[in-house]
Amino acid sequence: MGSLPLDAASLRPLDPVAFAGDSGAVLDFLAEYYRDVDKYPVRAADLEPGRLRKLLPEAAPEHGEPMEDVLEDVRRDILPGLTHWQSPSFFAYFPMNASAAGFAGEMLSAGLNVVPFVWAASPAAAELESVVVDWMGTLLGLPQRLLFSGGGGGVLQGSTCEAVVCTLAAARDRALHRLGHDSIIKLVVYASDQTHVTFQKGARLVGIPPSNFRVIQTTPASGYGLTADAVRAAVDSDVARGLVPLYLCATVGTTGLGAVDHVRELGEEARRHGMWLHVDAAYAGSAAICPEFQGYLDGAELADSVSMNPHKWFLTNADCCCLWVASPGALTSALSTDPEYLKNVGTGGKKPAAIDYKDWQISLSRRFRAIKLWVVLRRYGAVGLRAHVRRHVAAAKWLERTVAADERFEVVVPRKFSLVCFRLRAGFVGDDRVDELNRELLAAVNASGRAFMTHFVVDGKFVIRLAVGGAMTEMRHVMDVWDLLQANADQVLRRYQL
């Protein structure tokens, strides 16, 4: 059907035959893409800003074009400018898993295209969401009080940032309800120097004065995890100045180094001051489906909220973030709206079990994400998903050991999950040039197109981050990237030693 000219006047946008034609063409395109993705340079080959704009027309076409032409342009103009997140040799940032099941779930979500914002707008979609977040919470070993079955509850949002904004707003409004809105300038939030920047962005969004963000330093002694002692010192000093401790963000698996904050200890500290404790397990939460990693969430029963992203390392195509809260009422008090045009009229009045998810998130409208996560869980099962996580952890473990055994390299922090942080040691060049050396190594590896990884800076040291976790990444890809690192290290070191 793609090649038939479209008659605008009789445009039938969901004609089943046209639908099957266009979608079938894309399916073939994607199957071919997955077959060949390891042949593309992992990081976009063409990094010239403005390149694509020059290739495309100035304006949208007047007349519709065949799907084949559109796909041909994707192949020719767009693919060379993409960084291939699904490449098995993508080790940058954190993974963003696609999978056959995640994609099938996304197709169902986009195809049914329902909007479960109020309960009556699609009851089964809202209920599937409440079931699937309970399933996920149980898999992660979360305490009952964060699940619907225990009086708490969960929601699927688009990102950790949204989850952080919503919980910050809940904590803020709970405090301001008591103190009055003028006190917004007294509210203080706490996190570590390893906490994701999304937290500061969120705090700023909800109106916390930037001067009231406490960034507490971590040290190698705690593996760059935030400790209660450090929090207590900061809180005591703020309280003495008449400020109000509001919110503490603990991270399980930080973005820079994969560090873990001590949840129980921080939870006790937060309780002492009536602070909201949020646990951000965006990346490492996926590992907690394996019993051997659940210990990192010990103390979660002291948390007001926990979040993790199935779209990272859990085979759920973007986007999908699980947020669980102990007190749904605190969340919905801050986020609810009840205009006339959304009242569930005609349903015989809203029943108590009916959830209006618009009151659990920033936006009113929302996608049917629950069906995506549900298809992933159904299709792969807990056993399959644990195998997925363990395969990457095993590969990362191998890499860590191998890096440590090479005298040119050092592992910067002990690996906990599937992120390995390492660098070329000082000693080969002067201390002052070792960062430069590592920057060059990383740039050379990325420029090769055969792998893509990113960096971090801790204690002033430039560190290479290698995050294993791609949907297609197997042991052999990690072995290949090690060969690549060694070869490039040889070359870079040779240049420096001349």
Added chain:
Amino acid sequence: MGSLPLDAASLRPLDPVAFAGDSGAVLDFLAEYYRDVDKYPVRAADLEPGRLRKLLPEAAPEHGEPMEDVLEDVRRDILPGLTHWQSPSFFAYFPMNASAAGFAGEMLSAGLNVVPFVWAASPAAAELESVVVDWMGTLLGLPQRLLFSGGGGGVLQGSTCEAVVCTLAAARDRALHRLGHDSIIKLVVYASDQTHVTFQKGARLVGIPPSNFRVIQTTPASGYGLTADAVRAAVDSDVARGLVPLYLCATVGTTGLGAVDHVRELGEEARRHGMWLHVDAAYAGSAAICPEFQGYLDGAELADSVSMNPHKWFLTNADCCCLWVASPGALTSALSTDPEYLKNVGTGGKKPAAIDYKDWQISLSRRFRAIKLWVVLRRYGAVGLRAHVRRHVAAAKWLERTVAADERFEVVVPRKFSLVCFRLRAGFVGDDRVDELNRELLAAVNASGRAFMTHFVVDGKFVIRLAVGGAMTEMRHVMDVWDLLQANADQVLRRYQL
């Protein structure tokens, strides 16, 4: 492939054959769904809260299951609990268009699964976004200063609420930069009693005191549009009290009635007080691709920002909201973050034209929405999309005329786009019972399963809203719903006249 047992240990989540099998099964499922969607009750047939939870297991399965079983469960357990937003007889809220092209675009987005949050993370995705928002802005006749080509620029977000939060934060931080953060409690925002509740939710989220939201009354005299005179009176009174006017939200096509605020007049008023003017054209923005509707956006050159949702009436599956701003710097000042792990290292330094879209929105991570909107524009062309809009406007015009010609009914406000607001007149029953009568009519129509519409209340009157705009909705469906309304009106009136 769906029926093959999955071996967890060798799980290959993007194996091209498994991918084709799972996705193909979903494609068949959806093609069948579109063929049959008009046979389902439009509003969920089963409105018993808790029904689905009872049908599903308590926990995620241990072992993976075949795709066929999953789809069978969707058919049996989930479809009966959905409200069918793609039904041609869905006239509730506003439409949420799916289309073959929108779906194909969503498949590309979900399948490639790249994350264009910083430029290097997928340059072509960021650039396609900047091109496609310029294309859209041009189609809508927006002023150059809101386009990249004119020094402004646009971004694709998930919803109007996100767009409103981001622009409120930009306006707030611009003001607080001058006044100091303590002045947050002096900032005042303005909108009408017809403005979407998302605006109040957004203002509350960014920390504006709820007592500083001005809800300005509209009247039938202005067609329920907000007038500059009314705004001026409110602003003058606030300024006299030492408050700071911050942000004015104008709407083109309100949710309740499809009313239009006078953008130029409000823009001039906003400028007088240094307020940020946002134009929310979430629904009616789509109509502005037709020259005959562009007049409603006259004065947009006075706006600081404009937003509209292609996911409503523009054949772009959820989610997709275009936000244009005149000053990208104001937006990114409020929303930017620059942690070490996101620095575009290895690209030879960031070029000036490279956009980090994370600084244009709430979240850091984001989906490749641009390819979806681009496929829609390519596949249908401006001519096809105008035909789509005009078909619905013509049907709504017919309905409005037909309702007005029936002496039992009255049109409550003149239709501007494709939303018709009407009700059974008082006169058949006492004035005190006319709302009840209309409630019963709406409930009866919705309970029939043959159409779904929602209501609004204006000047204390209960009004039935009928929004034409579904991707499959044709003239005959609007004629059918009129038959249905008449038949139910007969019955309801007979009951009342007994």
